[in-house]
Amino acid sequence: MTDAAEAVVETSGLTKRFRGGQVAVDSLELSVPRGSVFGFLGPNGSGKTTTIRMLLGLIEPSGGTARLLGEPMPRAARQVLPQVGALIEGPALYGFLSGRDNLLRYDAADPTADPRTRSTRVSEALERVGLAAAGSKKAKAYSLGMKQRLGLASALLQPRQLLILDEPTNGLDPQGMREIRTLVRELADDGITVFLSSHLLDEIEQVCSHTAVMSRGKLITQGTVAEMSAGARGRLAVTTPDTAEAMPVLKEHGVTDVTVSGDRVTGEMPATDPPDLADLNAALVRADVRVRAFGVERASLEDVFVALTGEGFDVAG
Numbered sequence: 001m002t003d004a005a006e007a008v009v010e011t012s013g014l015t016k017r018f019r020g021g022q023v024a025v026d027s028l029e030l031s032v033p034r035g036s037v038f039g040f041l042g043p044n045g046s047g048k049t050t051t052i053r054m055l056l057g058l059i060e061p062s063g064g065t066a067r068l069l070g071e072p073m074p075r076a077a078r079q080v081l082p083q084v085g086a087l088i089e090g091p092a093l094y095g096f097l098s099g100r101d102n103l104l105r106y107d108a109a110d111p112t113a114d115p116r117t118r119s120t121r122v123s124e125a126l127e128r129v130g131l132a133a134a135g136s137k138k139a140k141a142y143s144l145g146m147k148q149r150l151g152l153a154s155a156l157l158q159p160r161q162l163l164i165l166d167e168p169t170n171g172l173d174p175q176g177m178r179e180i181r182t183l184v185r186e187l188a189d190d191g192i193t194v195f196l197s198s199h200l201l202d203e204i205e206q207v208c209s210h211t212a213v214m215s216r217g218k219l220i221t222q223g224t225v226a227e228m229s230a231g232a233r234g235r236l237a238v239t240t241p242d243t244a245e246a247m248p249v250l251k252e253h254g255v256t257d258v259t260v261s262g263d264r265v266t267g268e269m270p271a272t273d274p275p276d277l278a279d280l281n282a283a284l285v286r287a288d289v290r291v292r293a294f295g296v297e298r299a300s301l302e303d304v305f306v307a308l309t310g311e312g313f314d315v316a317g
C-alpha cells in the first residue's frame with residue numbers, strides 16, 4: 001500500500017444503473033496515481049457524484065470493481081476508510097455550535113478516533129485550514145468558504161492518505177474558491193493524494209496535476225493535465241484591425257477553420273508541415289496587415305473536451 005507508483009483509486013468496468021434503467025456510470029476505468037491532485041471533471045449530471053459514492057462504499061455498483069488504497073470496496077471499507085477523508089455535499093454543521101465544538105462533536109461520533117488526542121487533533125485541523133482564530137465563533141456566523149474549510153478540517157481529523165472532495169468550491173465566491181484551491185495544493189504538498197470533482201474547467205487547470213474527463217456517465221479521457229493540453233493543438237490567434245486582409249494570408253499558409261471575432265482572427269494550424277510562425281507573421285506584414293498580437297494559444301481543457309465529444313462543455317449550474 002506504500003508503493004509510490006501504485007494507484008490509490010482504481011476502478012474496472014465500474015457501472016451504476018439506477019432503478020428505472022438509467023446508467024449513471026458506464027464501465028468506468030479510472031486510475032488515480034498516488035501523490036496526484038486528480039481532477040474528476042465533467043458537466044453536471046455526468047456521473048461524478050455517483051462514482052464517488054461507489055468509491056466510498058455508500059452505494060453498491062451494478063457491475064465492475066473499485067479499489068481504494070489497493071483494497072476492494074466496499075468489502076475493505078472498515079480497513080480503508082479511516083485513511084480516507086471525504087467531503088461530499090457540503091458539511092453538515094450545527095450553526096449554534098462553534099467551529100471547534102462542531103469538530104469535537106464530529107470526532108466523538110467516529111468510533112476509530114482516540115478521545116485522548118481529540119482536543120489536540122481538533123486544534124491542529126483548525127490550524128491546518130486557517131480557522132484557528134475563528135474556532136470559537138459560532139458556525140452560523142461563518143462565511144460559506146469558512147464552512148467549507150471547516151468541512152475540510154473534519155476530513156483532516158485523522159492522518160489521511162487520500163482526500164475525496166465532491167465539488168469542494170461549489171457555491172463559493174472567488175475568494176472562497178481561491179482559499180480552497182490553495183488549501184488543496186498545500187495538502188498535496190503534505191503528501192496527501194487529493195481526488196476532487198468539479199464541473200469547472202479552469203479550476204482543474206489551476207490546481208490539478210491529473211484529470212479524468214466524464215461525459216454522460218462515460219470516461220472520455222484521463223492523464224496529466226499538461227499532456228492533455230499538449231495533445232490538443234492550440235489555435236493560432238492574430239489580433240489586428242485588418243481582419244479581412246489577414247484571412248486570405250492565413251488560408252494560403254494552410255490555416256483552416258479561420259474565424260473572425262472582433263479584432264481577432266483565429267484558426268487551426270495544419271497538423272502536418274505547419275508553416276513557421278515567423279514566416280507567417282512576415283507574410284501578414286507584407287500584406288499590409290497591422291499585427292498587434294500574434295501567437296498560438298495553448299489548448300485548454302475545454303478545447304480537449306469539445307474535440308473529444310463534439311459537444312460544448314456545459315458550465316451552467
Ligand SMILES: Nc1ncnc2c1ncn2[C@@H]1O[C@H](COP(=O)(O)OP(=O)(O)OP(=O)(O)O)[C@@H](O)[C@H]1O
Pocket residue numbers: 018019022023024042043044045046047048049050051199
Ligand atoms: N439515486 C438516483 N436515482 C436515479 N438517478 C440518479 C440517482 N442519483 C443520480 N442519478 C442520475 O445519474 C446521473 C449522474 O448523476 P451524478 O449526480 O452522479 O452526476 P454529477 O456528475 O455528480 O453531477 P452533479 O455535479 O450535478 O452532481 C444523473 O442523470 C442523475 O440524475
